[in-house]
Structures are given as structure tokens and as C-alpha cells.
Amino acid sequence: MTKIKRHRGWGHLVTVPVAWAIVAVNVLMIVWIVLSSLKSTREMALHPWSWPKHFIWSNYRTAWVSAQFGAGVGNSLLLIIGSGLACILLAAPAAYALSRFRMRSSGLHTALFVLGLGIPAQTMFIPLYVAFDRIGLVDSVWGLMLIYTGAGIPYALFLLTAFFRSLPVELEEAAALDGAGPGYTFWRIMLPLARSGLITIFVLQAIGHWGETFFALVMLHTKTTLSLSLYNFTQTMQYTGSRYSVLFAGLVILIAPLLVLYIVLGRRIIEGISAGYSK
């Protein structure tokens, strides 16, 4: 990265502290959530900034078992892995064909897919609910997985089309000269080359669906996801009294995997999201 050398005016004396203050608030927020999850609810309210007197690890056990966060984590994991894989398995060949086959109808098909980026959940949920109700997919994790898969296709296709377009055409030609058909070329040559793009998309979809609430709330009744467990727990607190420390343990269960993923794959996530915007 080329650094721009520039005179630093007095403005920097103001702006740099402001920037770091904003950064500090964000970091403190995370620290505060983690510390709060290890206190009692009373201590949380009375001494919000102090180090916990005793680490109350049982908050996590309560959250995991009796507040159903454990079941929520299981279902949410199943949902993001299943829908992420299915979405990529469907979108990758389509994106490859649309970006590389040079068919007359490619443009039209791509446009049809991209249109889906603008379809809000509010215009989909009633027919989906009614139809799924009739075929027994309401209150089923598989039904919800199908919705996540379908709703993820436009975005995955949009990013993957750009990705395949950037791969060298010579490889396909060489493969064709060696007698490989389009299917073989795709699965054995192009798909492995696109691996980093596929991982990025899988991670982005996983992050997006990890805490998805709207469709989960519409489609599931007795089953739960992580976000539904959180929501239900806030609702029961109105009967059982505040148990914010348990709630915050739930927040940590929700946020911690994201944080770990972010620390490991941060650059990829940031670049993947900015790429989607600057195309």
C-alpha cells in the first residue's frame, strides 16, 4: 500500500483521538458483555464496570440447558452448514455457466437472478408459510434450511459470477483440447480454482444466517434457533424476573463464534463484503 505523505495540520490533534475513542468504545462493549455474563444480575446493575467478584460460570450452564441455547446452537449450526453447502452447490455451477458459456440468454438469466437481491422477505413469507404448512415443513429445520438456501442464491451467484469471470480462460481451452467435457472442466479444474471465493461466500452466508430471526420466527414454533432462544428468553424474563446475566451469557454464546471467525478470517470477510458493494 502506498502511503500518502502529507503535512499533518492541527486537525489531526482532534481527529485521531476521536477515531481512537470510537474504536475504544467498541472494544469496551465486547469486554463489558463478557464480564457481565460472569456476574450476577444484581452485580451487573450495581457495578457495571468492576471485575466480577466471583466468576459465575453457572450462568452459562443455565443458558445452555434451561434457556435452550444449547438446542438453539445445534439447530443454527445445522442450518448454516446445510444451507451454505446447498446454496454453493447450486449457485456455483450456475454462476460458472452464466459467466463463461457465452450463451445469448446468459444476460437475461443473470438479470433474473440479480433481481432477487431486491426481493424483501416481506413479500415472500406468507406464501412460503402457507405452502410449507400444507406440506408439513412448518416447524421443521429442513423447511427453514430450504428458505435460507433459496434466499442465499442471488447473492452467492452475484459474487461468484464476478469471481469466475476473473479466472483465466486458457485453462478451460487447454482442458477442452485434452478432451475434457464442460462438466469435468468445471468440477475438476474451475471449482478448485474458485475455492477461496467459495469459502468467502460460505462464511458470509453463515454469518448472515447465524442470527437470522424473521424467517425463523415465522417458520418455527416448538423448534428453536439461537436467535429464537435469545428472543424467547427475553420474553420469559418478564415472568421470571430479570436474569440479565444469563441473557448475556446467551449473547456471548451467539457472539463468540463470530468473533473467533472474524479474528481468523477477518481480512477475507471484510474484502468479501466490500467486493459485493463495489461491483
Next chain:
Amino acid sequence: MASAIVVGPTTEGGGTRPVGPGRRHSPFHRARRRMFVPFVYPALAVYMLIMVAPTLFTLWLSLNRWAGAGPMQWAGLHNYTAMFRDPVFRTSFVNTFWIVVGVGAAVFAIAFGMTILLQDMAGRRFARAVVFFPSLVPGIAISIMWGYLFNPDGLVNTLLADVGVHSHPEWLAQDNMFKVILIGMTWLSSGVYTVIFMAAVDRIPPELYQAAEIEGASAFQRFRYVTFPLMKDVVSVCSVLWCVGALKTFEFLLVFSAESGALPPTNIWNFAMYSYAEAFNPDGTADYGIAAACGVIVLLLTGLLMFLARRVLRRDADTY
């Protein structure tokens, strides 16, 4: 190896070589033509089934009266007129407007501000990573935390008491709740746009800044005449995506419900909440027609805002 090839001029056209009549009928192309359907149509089928067909059905449903079971009753535009007469819908309309335009303006202003602040600060990579993180966290988690912060004995009041301020408003009272929510949403969303704007700024050739420097441009002038014009495209795409996302805001409002099992008070509803409530409100009858009509309004607004955002920013870019 592959990356070395990508850096050639082939990247530009995406490998699209001139398609002559000979190429189009080569065995290579014929084999691909045969594979087009098996490659594209599975994805297309699932996409049509999950997204397009329900949307078309919602359009039809919005013109009918239906409670989910029994026969549908043709209603023409009645659902729409009834909806616009409903004061709750009008509140939802105003609130949606505040979220899309009000929060949007604040988010973009903050993102621009942060972009300038971080432009050549030491440690900007770290700062960028930290600022970005909240936008990865599900809205429902952020809103739960936000609700706790502004609780009567939450952190905000504790902090205010620490600095000696004891007369603070009741943050979560009827009148203030929505404002508190708007601020929370601004915080939640600013990070993404900061990061995207920063990426756009990084692509601007440094020579332009050096030239501006030699001409004696101030920091503000550098932003106004170099940075901003060159970011127009990114800002345009961002504003479209912001509108699409902001119109669907749901989780952030859902958590602020007053009593168990019920939805939040109607004065903080937006379109998404209204539509959900018309279909699934625990203490009301289902009216799928009106819920669908509200969904159609969201769809139309999404389309309109996408069109306008692109249009306005494109025209500006031309006059520059």
C-alpha cells in the same frame, strides 16, 4: 500460477473473446450449450420456488381477502385503501421513513467522517477491523444489549449518575423509545459503510492527492474535490443496498416488546413489523391480504429507491 495469468489483459474482458460464427458452432461450444441447462436450472428452480413464485403469489394475495384457510375473496384494491386509512400503518410509514432516510443519512455521514479520520492514521487496519465487527453481530443481539443499556438502571443511567447527571429522560418511555432505537441502528450499521468507503479511498491514486497538495488544497477541499467525486459509484451502490436492507428492519424492533408474547408497541412499528403483525399477531385475526399488500409496498419502495439512488448519483457524476 493462476494468479500470474489473471494479471494479464484477459482479466478485463473476463475471457470474453470475440464470438465469431465459427466459434459459436465449435464442438467446444456445442458441448457447453448442452450443459447450460443442467448447470443453471437447478439453482434457477430453487430460486424461483423460494423467492419468485412466493412474490408473485403475494402480489395476487394483496388483491384478495384471505385468512389463510377457506376460499379467497376478491377485494380489488380494498386492502390498499384500508391499509392507508389505518393510523398504525401511517405510523409505520413514518417510522420506516425515519429508518431508511434518517438513519441512512447519519450512517453515511459517520462513515464519511470515519473514512477521513482513519485515512492515514497509524493503526488504521486495526481500527477498521474493530469498527467493522458490530455489523457482523446479529441485529437481535445488538438490540438486546441496546435495550439493557438504556434500562432504568442500565449502564447509560449509571454512567450519567457517575458524572453527576441525575435528571435524564426515561429512555424507553413511549416517546423516546424509537429515538433510542434509531441511534442504536446507526451504531450497528456505520461500521460496514466505513470499511467499504475506506476500501474505495484506498483505490484512489495517491498522485491525485499529491497534486491537490501542491495546489494548496485543505483537508476538506481534498475530500470534496478528490475523494468524494471518485467515490460516487461506491456511494451509489451502498445507498441502494442500504435502502434494501433498512426497509426490512425487523429484529431490532422486535425485542422492544412491552409484555411477553406480544409485539412491540405500535408506535415503533415499521412496514416489516406491520406486515408480520397483520399475518401472525398473537392477539389479532390473521389478515393475509393486508399483510401481503404491505409486503408489496415494501417491494415497490425497494424498487423505487434502488432506481432513484442510482439515478440521482449518476446525474451528479455526469455534471462533475
